[in-house]
Amino acid sequence: MNKTNKDVIVVGFALFAMFFGAGNLIFPPFLGVISGESWITGFSGFVIADVGLALLAIIAAAKCGGDINKVLGRPGKNLSIVLGTAIMICLGPLLAIPRTAATTFEMGVAPLFSGVNPVLFSVIFFAITLILTIRPSKVVDIIGEFLTPALLIALAVLIIKGIISPLGAINPKPMIEHVFAEGVAQGYQTMDALGAVALSTVVITSLGNKGYTDAKEKVKLTIKSGVVAAIGLCFVYGGLTYLGATVSKIYGQDVAQTTLIVEMTASLLGKPGKIILSAIVGLACLTTAVGLTSATGQFFENLTKGKLKYEVVVIVVCIFSAIVSNFGVSTIIKFSAPILDMVYPVTIVLVIMTLFGNKIKNNNAFKGAAYMALIISILPFANKFGLDTSFLSKLPFAPLGFNWIVPVVIAGVIGNFIPSIDNNEIKDRIDRAN
Incomplete structure (x- = not known):
């Protein structure tokens, strides 16, 4: 394998892991439960709204050199700054990053170690995040070469076991009327298009550090890496949706999404399942935290033209996120989700229009x-x-x-x-x- 293809795979793996947070883990199984035998239809809608929009965002951001302000800039500089800052604060220390630690604790640590102090855990989690993030040139390599393979192995164990030994018969009738529409709605809720715009900055920086200096070549390689990530996401989402469908006669629409994935894993893998799930959640959240922390650091360094140094920003983000994470997942979502609901549609609009910006x-x-x-x-x-x-x-x-x-x-x-x-x-x- 030549260097270019290897770099595309490593960067693609890193993008996959940075996209695949704990939220992406819990949506597909629930969609499978309520879809029953129509799980492929629901999965199709989910992929279009999640992977499809994220891939478009990667392409648009790549065309703009990974600069968020250029993606958002055509309506005016002021709106670009306000939107870009709102997106990065939400994806950064206000919502997504602290949620990764809170989710890891609630789903991956507390079920195994009931006596662990959440404050101590948040300090350890973000100390690791800071160590892996402090050098932006190494972020993609660390995730793509080491963390993603571990995440994929853990996911593969769960999915393959569920395919070989299904937990039950699939419900012939879906619990909802508009299965495809529900898939689209749930894929939309992941808001991965926002993450794609931000994470493209990390990818462009990494490719530059690998020796790719030609702008067109970096755009081409970023898009190829995005396709690699999209393929990986489709396989994992498909497997998790199918697993949910196999318990569609056991659970109803009222099942909590986190409870569903915990109980499915325990049923498939027994006591070791808790360890497997803990590894999946921990790796998924850590890779997302690392990617978004790095993206936040690069955004504010570029926005202030170097007045705010990358290293300073990531240290502040990690400290602030450690504090916010102790409020818990539900409180974080309740506080910050309305802001995301406001900025997400306009971001999608500008991403799509950027793709046709020349016309x-x-x-x-x-x-x-x-x-x-x-x-x-x-x-x-x-x-x-x-x-x-x-x-x-x-x-x-x-x-x-x-x-x-x-x-x-x-x-x-x-x-x-x-x-x-x-x-x-x-x-x-x-x-x-x-």
Whole structure:
């Protein structure tokens, strides 16, 4: 195997592991339970909304050199900074990173070692994260060469055992009416497209450190690595969804997602299953924490043009995340999820438009689409102030969580017909007027 192909596989493995957090572990089995024999249909919807959007985000970010501000920049610099900062704070120390430690403790440590102090565990978890993150050039290699193979082996043991010895017969009837739509909705909830935009920065940096200096080559290799990660995610998601389908006659819609994966693992592998699950959760969360911590450090270093050093940012992120993680998974999600709900649609819109950026010449098309996505995402919170927003549930694609699509398309088309004047042209007009 030549060096380039090896690098693509290593980077692809790293991307897979950075995407595959504990949330990605618990969604597919539950989808399998409620889908029954239609689990492939549900799985298809999940893959489109999760892996599909994430792959598009990787391609868009790669075309922009891994710079989040360029992906978000066409609607204007101010919106780009606000959105980029909100995304990185949520993916960073406010939500995703502390959630990795909290989930590892609740699902991987507490069931095995009841006496472990959660504060002590968070300190140890983020000390390891910091050690693996402090040198950005080594992040992808550490994850891709060492941590991902261990994660894949642990997942393979669970999935293969479930295929060879199914836990039960698959329910012939799904528990829900719109299986594909439910798959899309659950895939959408993983919000991996946000992570893809951020993690592409880590990938681009790694490829540069490996000696790839040509911009087009780095884009090409980043996209290939994204495809490797996407293939791995599809196989794992498919296996986990099938495992859920095999217990669709045992559990109902009311089963807790974390409880489901714990009990499935125990039924398949007995007492060693707790150790296997602990390894899966720990590795999945650690690789995600490492990737997102590194991405956060690089983002704020670039945003401040080096005034905030990468090393300083990752140290602060690890300390802050260690503190927040002790509030527990449910509290973290409750506090931060609304912010993600607001920034996710506009990010998807800008990712997709970036893919066709060469064909969309008018920046007002980007502005119209972006601000409309933001408005539709913010409106649900207006209920608290007495504003009736029930019309949002009647918009096209609302059941799939995509009620913003049609308004965004309309706003983008309208914006495209409004002449765009750049700063240089404004300056020229002022000079001529004087």
